[in-house]
Amino acid sequence: MNRFEYVRAGTVSEAVAALAADPSARFIAGGTNLVDLMKYNVERPSRLVDISRLPLDAIEERDGGLRIGALVPNATLAYDERVRARYPLLGDALLAGASAQLRNAASTGGNLNQRTRCYYFYDEGTPCNKRQPGSGCPAIGGVNRIHAIFGTSAHCIATHPSDMCVALAALDATVRVEGPKGERSIAFSDYHRLPGDDPQRDTTLEPGEIVLSVDLPERGFAERYTYLKLRDRLSYAFALVSVAAALDLDGDTIREARLALGGVAHKPWRNREAEALLKGKPATRDSFQAAADLIVREAQPQSQNGFKIELARRAIVRGLEQAAAGTPQSSSDKRIQ
Template identity: 80%
Template sequence: MNRFDYVRAGTVAEAVQAFAGAESARFIAGGTNLIDLMKYDVERPGRLIDITRLPLGEIAEHDGGLRIGALATNATVAYDDRVRARYPLLADAILAGASAQLRNAASTGGNLLQRTRCYYFYDTGTPCNKRQPGSGCPAIQGVNRIHAIFGTSPHCIATHPSDMCVALAALEAKVQVSGPEGERSIPFAEFHRLPGDQPEKDTNLRPGEIIVSVDLADRDFSRHYTYLKLRDRLSYAFALVSVAAALELDGDTVKTARLALGGVAHKPWRNEEAEALLQGKPATRESFQAAADLVVAEAKPQAGNAFKAELARRAIVRGLEQAAAGTPQSITDKRIQ
């Protein structure tokens, strides 16, 4: 690893101040992704700002919903009684990812800032526009089985790896941040970016901004939901396609629908037209197939991942059926029934 300065912040203001003027500064909490990137020489921060002592680890009631502190570990969130009762979609998505050891260390804020697991991004011997803008994207003509089918650009076809973020997208969370210009709230749909012509930028955070919390609104998706994750192995694998589905039903009619996909784009992928299409429709396979068709119509797969389009179509239908029936995918028995 390269040489770097190390600063331990005691307050959010100290953390923001320590970031200012530092060359390639990074905040570090659990370090479950950043340390790997440093070991692989992908990230070369000039300063690490340790934020583990900031008072950001609580989960508290807020405006009828919950406020999850940025330093709350993934395990803490997944097993919190309030999260399990009111936002089980989030708990299940977290438990579908990584391992128990990683969940014990990984923070909520850090999960949002995970970087892609694209092979070429991790291999410093190859070009990568995310590592070195303008150098090219060899994945487009190379090995691209795990790569994006939505929202790609000629500069990048990488995918966002988080499971938790897919659930947060479906739940329309808000990210609270603090920075040199003060505090602001970012709707989750606007937090992550598509690659466009700046694939090196994963989020819309401004320089020096730190995530303070993630806020969940008071919505009742506690009964009709599922997190369905399809992957090469039953455990410890990133999603080829994942589906976070949440429904509010009036009898057998869809009152509200939320649908987000993982493993298919540079950010958690939502299609609000498909959600609107379901509203007022009967909660049937035919309705769910129509919504899935609408989502997949936008897919632009590569040579090696064309299978993802059909996989996504089937996963959406299965996920919506599970949600409507109130039979979410089992997190302990990961086999798809």
């Protein structure tokens, strides 16, 4: 770990100014991801700007929905009564991730901005375009079992690790940020980036910007939803494939469908064409299989992760069946229902 300066921001404006003044500075709140990266010498900030005392730790009613402060701990958010009642998909996704200790420390904004868990990204002894642009991506043709099957580029095939973000993608959340140019809102679908030619950039945040909140719309699909996470072990593992599914039914007919996947791309993967395909269709296995087939036909597997295609296909069907039946995957008993 490198030597660094430490400052504590008293206001959002101070935090923005501190980051804008030093491109190598980093914000720190819970530190559950950043500290790991510093220990591995993947991140070497010259300055840490502590934002943990900023007034961004509230969950508030806002325009019929909820405004979640960037410093709300994951555990607080998962167990909040309003979240459990109105956005249980989000609560279940949070409980599917990490451990209780990490959820107590990790913040909403930190979860949003966590970096990939690619083996090569964490190993400074190997090339990695995310760490050093232009050095190469050894995962392509290397050990790539956990890597992406959608939205990859010739420069990076890493996946985004968050469970929370998969649910937020399905719920059509909005991210509110502030920077040197003022405040702005970013649609969740536009917040995370595909690698393209700039794999070192995970988000569309501009230099000096800080996340203020995540805003949830009024509609939470509280009756018919599920978060299904498939992984190598039942607990404390990142998703090989995860599915956030939500349905609005009129009898047995689908009025609206939401579907987002995790563990398969550089960002939460949402296919609006598949959602449109489901609209007006009966909530049956045939309809769900048609949507799954539409999604996975875009998959581009690597040498070791082709199994993810069939895994994703089956997970999508199972997730939609759970949502349609109103029997979401249990957060405590992680065996697939």
